[in-house]
Amino acid sequence: MYKKFLKIFNNAYRDILDVIIPGLCINCKAEVSDSELLCAQCHESIIIRKSPRHVGSRLLFAATDYRDSAIRNLVKIMKYERVWKAGKPIAGIILKHLEIAGFKKVLLEKNKVFIVPVPIHFFKKWSRGFNQSEVLANIIGHNLKIQVTLALNRRKWTPPQNNITDDEIRALNIQKCFALSKNAKSIPPNSVIILLDDIVTSGETMKEAAKTLKPLRPLKIIFMSAVSS
Numbered sequence: 353m354y355k356k357f358l359k360i361f362n363n364a365y366r367d368i369l370d371v372i373i374p375g376l377c378i379n380c381k382a383e384v385s386d387s388e389l390l391c392a393q394c395h396e397s398i399i400i401r402k403s404p405r406h407v408g409s410r411l412l413f414a415a416t417d418y419r420d421s422a423i424r425n426l427v428k429i430m431k432y433e434r435v436w437k438a439g440k441p442i443a444g445i446i447l448k449h450l451e452i453a454g455f456k457k458v459l460l461e462k463n464k465v466f467i468v469p470v471p472i473h474f475f476k477k478w479s480r481g482f483n484q485s486e487v488l489a490n491i492i493g494h495n496l497k498i499q500v501t502l503a504l505n506r507r508k509w510t511p512p513q514n515n516i517t518d519d520e521i522r523a524l525n526i527q528k529c530f531a532l533s534k535n536a537k538s539i540p541p542n543s544v545i546i547l548l549d550d551i552v553t554s555g556e557t558m559k560e561a562a563k564t565l566k567p568l569r570p571l572k573i574i575f576m577s578a579v580s581s
Contacts, residue, residue: 414580
């Protein structure tokens with residue numbers, strides 16, 4: 353009940369701010385309508401990748417580069433300023449990338465497909481009001497008609513990966529951080545799992561999450577994100 357009240361309060365608070373404060377593009381500060389976060393020029397300036405990349409042996413569908421200030425500012429206000437509605441334009445950019453990059457070609461029609469968002473620690477989710485990766489997963493899953501399953505839990509709090517520059521320390525920081533949830537039982541063997549996070553830097557978080565999903569015996573695990581470095 354408390355979580356539901358907190359979510360309603362946060363949404364109402366943000367809606368009031370939208371009315372009181374004039375809309376400005378979060379990137380260039382040009383005036384925009386109250387429902388928009390980016391002006392048309394900044395939105396069109398985002399360079400969307402035309403093909404997937406690799407993290408180790410796995411495909412990574414990362415829509416664009418974190419150095420792009422427009423997408424970087426969208427991700428930041430969603431994560432750190434709790435602007436949940438930033439999820440819609442971010443998910444839209446991911447969906448456009450998937451279309452351009454031929455995402456559907458890597459899926460096998462005979463196999464079931466599931467989107468699994470990378471979880472955040474329960475205290476972080478409580479304080480923020482949502483998990484940004486879960487928000488993106490729900491929008492993308494709805495558009496692609498793919499089931500979203502919260503198959504992972506975050507077992508422990510860790511310092512943010514973007515504050516760590518050494519790849520070995522990043523790997524140690526995230527080690528044994530995830531566990532399978534009760535929902536994981538709904539994913540049958542030989543499924544295709546799409547592991548989704550908002551940002552991929554070294555890929556250590558994704559690798560650790562994929563390792564945790566291995567007991568489900570998936571046919572393949574595909575990585576997906578809004579941005580990568």
